[in-house]
Amino acid sequence: MNARNDIAMNEFDGQFPPEAVPMWKDPSLVPEQSVLGALLSGGAEAFDQAAGLITAGSFAHPLHQGIWTAVEALILAGRDIDPVIVLQGLQGKVDDAYADGLPSYLNNLTGSFASVRMVAHHAQIVANLHKLRLVSEAYDKLGDLLRDKAL
Numbered sequence: 001m002n003a004r005n006d007i008a009m010n011e012f013d014g015q016f017p018p019e020a021v022p023m024w025k026d027p028s029l030v031p032e033q034s035v036l037g038a039l040l041s042g043g044a045e046a047f048d049q050a051a052g053l054i055t056a057g058s059f060a061h062p063l064h065q066g067i068w069t070a071v072e073a074l075i076l077a078g079r080d081i082d083p084v085i086v087l088q089g090l091q092g093k094v095d096d097a098y099a100d101g102l103p104s105y106l107n108n109l110t111g112s113f114a115s116v117r118m119v120a121h122h123a124q125i126v127a128n129l130h131k132l133r134l135v136s137e138a139y140d141k142l143g144d145l146l147r148d149k150a151l
Contacts, residue, residue, distance in 0.1 A: 028060035028133075031125040034118070036064060037109040041073045042116035043081040049116075050123035058130040066094050067106070083107050092150060 035054070036047040048099070056065045056072070068088035074081055083106035095103060145151065 026060070028126070028129045030112075030121045031129065032059050032061060032064045033109055034122040035126055036067050036071075037111065037113035038116050038119040038122070039068075040081060040083055040086060040106065040110045041113070042119065046119045047075045047081075049120040053120065053123040053127050054130070058126050058131060060129065063094060063098050063105075066090060067109075083110060086134050123149040136138045 012085055035095070039050070054068075054094070056068045059065045067086065067090065068087050070093070072080055074085060074089055079085065087103055087106055090102065098105070113122070117148060
């Protein structure tokens, strides 16, 4: 690389503020969305692949927990799954902060997965991240106990 290219790249880089490319701060978000998108598109087939690996409690995000629970109830009742049916199942069961954007969020989830065949892999990622969160919580509690002067 010559000095001229270095200058051009520095000028190019300076055109974009650091905030223009946010870092992936939440590793749970994308795999959770992928699993839920596969469920909304693949129904019982996708659910069967994921259900042995994760539960509603495996999801970090409360909205995702609610969507999983709604899908699970519909599947166990023998109903078909799509964003409209799941939306009806979520009525009155999600935080008001999510209610307005929920229809478009559910529709967007259907485009957030690569293939129903990958749902087990993505569910395993969700399960592993859940385990890491549990270890982190235990570590924090242990730290609190170690700092407690009353013990």
